[in-house]
Amino acid sequence: MSEICIFVEGGYRLSGEVEISGAKNAALPALAATLLALGEYKFSNVPDLLDVNTMLELLALLGARYQMNGRSLFVDTSQAEDTLAPYEIVNRMRASVLVLGPLVARAGKARVALPGGCPIGKRPIDLHLKGLEAMGAKISSEHGDIVAKAPKRGLYGAEINLDFPSVTATENLMMAATLARGKTIIRNAAKEPEVVFLGDMLCSMGAKISGHGSETITVYGVKELNPAEIEIIPDRIEAGTYLIAPAISGGEVLVKNVRPDHLESVLAVLKEMGLKLEVGEKEILSRRSKKLKPLKIRTAPYPGFPTDLQAQIMAALSTVKGTSVIVETIFEDRFLHVDELRRLGADITVEGRVAVVNGVKRLQAAPVKATDLRASASLVLAGLGAEGITQISDIYHLKRGYEALCEKFSKIGAKIWEGPCQL
Numbered sequence: 001m002s003e004i005c006i007f008v009e010g011g012y013r014l015s016g017e018v019e020i021s022g023a024k025n026a027a028l029p030a031l032a033a034t035l036l037a038l039g040e041y042k043f044s045n046v047p048d049l050l051d052v053n054t055m056l057e058l059l060a061l062l063g064a065r066y067q068m069n070g071r072s073l074f075v076d077t078s079q080a081e082d083t084l085a086p087y088e089i090v091n092r093m094r095a096s097v098l099v100l101g102p103l104v105a106r107a108g109k110a111r112v113a114l115p116g117g118c119p120i121g122k123r124p125i126d127l128h129l130k131g132l133e134a135m136g137a138k139i140s141s142e143h144g145d146i147v148a149k150a151p152k153r154g155l156y157g158a159e160i161n162l163d164f165p166s167v168t169a170t171e172n173l174m175m176a177a178t179l180a181r182g183k184t185i186i187r188n189a190a191k192e193p194e195v196v197f198l199g200d201m202l203c204s205m206g207a208k209i210s211g212h213g214s215e216t217i218t219v220y221g222v223k224e225l226n227p228a229e230i231e232i233i234p235d236r237i238e239a240g241t242y243l244i245a246p247a248i249s250g251g252e253v254l255v256k257n258v259r260p261d262h263l264e265s266v267l268a269v270l271k272e273m274g275l276k277l278e279v280g281e282k283e284i285l286s287r288r289s290k291k292l293k294p295l296k297i298r299t300a301p302y303p304g305f306p307t308d309l310q311a312q313i314m315a316a317l318s319t320v321k322g323t324s325v326i327v328e329t330i331f332e333d334r335f336l337h338v339d340e341l342r343r344l345g346a347d348i349t350v351e352g353r354v355a356v357v358n359g360v361k362r363l364q365a366a367p368v369k370a371t372d373l374r375a376s377a378s379l380v381l382a383g384l385g386a387e388g389i390t391q392i393s394d395i396y397h398l399k400r401g402y403e404a405l406c407e408k409f410s411k412i413g414a415k416i417w418e419g420p421c422q423l
């Protein structure tokens, strides 16, 4: 069977509404958290994504059952007694490392394959492991797997200072701490909305957590937790992607089912760029009505500008007259989209973690390759404004994190479709 590509024909103004799906980065830790209290869970607003399927496959390997019905998901972890997360799955998705904390905390042991290298940087898990060690876990490495064992009486509370506010390390350690004996303090914790969401979910399961959303999270361990009913929060990165789109295509997009409070830094940047925004309670209208301005942007942990929107804003800036500067501070190698954007005619140079974008008049279609999830989205956005038909290959990256992307863009007037790759 020939490979499937995405094709985008540029030059169509966008107009219409997009319904934002549940957040990938909230759904993944929420599913891992079901291993803390074995039983039946109901989730709503679940996005239909490759990564969500991968996490469900992993839960099933550990003994769980699940049933997806539209956006509703039923997960039964009553029989999920296994504690081995194998390389075949961890290799497909780094977020599988999120089962480590829950398993050691509840079952007292876990064996999780070491996630492999990733195109956006080294991405070690040392902070996850150091935190678990501080809670008494013995960690070793065996044949490429991390083997973690809790002391006989279980993990104990600890004071943990994260060297960097890592999102998944904060999530893993917060989950582990819910069942540890005594009090855990996580300092320099990540403040991302997905961390707050997970903390709230754990509290609704009976955990005693405070401070999630601030730099210091305090967790008082409890003896046991209970399953709960959970609604996944909207995906702020998917929302940001559609809000950026009119900067390239012209026109306007009404993004629905969003949390504007999760997008403050993004909205500030889009306003500065010259997009007209109308912000409602759960929806945001983004319109291009005047000339856009170049920007200086630095990615940063939340509430800063998200690294997961860096590639998309770069695509937009590539046709904005003047010089824009983008500094990537989170991942050391997250500029793989630059070469592909250059193939479309963008004028971008990279030195270390700094990209300088000199706006060109217009982009021209070319065959390009998706190199990672957000790079794929940036190529779709660039394709909307390029002359001709852009072919994007390796679209499995996109399927990890964007639900029904072609359908959603088509509905608002883009000419975009999937079909056998032609070049």
Ligand SMILES: CC(=O)N[C@H]1[C@@H](OP(=O)(O)OP(=O)(O)OC[C@H]2O[C@@H](n3ccc(=O)[nH]c3=O)[C@H](O)[C@@H]2O)O[C@H](CO)[C@@H](O)[C@@H]1O
Pocket (backbone or CB within 6 Å): 025, 028, 094, 095, 121, 122, 123, 124, 125, 126, 127, 128, 129, 164, 165, 166, 167, 168, 169, 194, 307, 308, 330, 331, 332
């Ligand atoms: C599933 C999920 O939620 N993924 C998100 C999460 O990834 P993830 O949680 O993997 O990202 P981190 O916040 O952990 O990574 C930030 C930085 O910390 C470094 N680091 C991290 C952990 C560690 O043990 N040691 C270490 O050095 C990483 O290499 C990176 O340079 O946050 C990233 C930063 O917002 C987002 O781009 C990802 O979309």
Ligand SMILES: C=C(OP(=O)(O)O)C(=O)O
Pocket (backbone or CB within 6 Å): 025, 094, 095, 308, 373, 374, 401
């Ligand atoms: C980098 C991302 O995801 P992950 O951490 O799952 O690789 C992302 O969502 O942009």
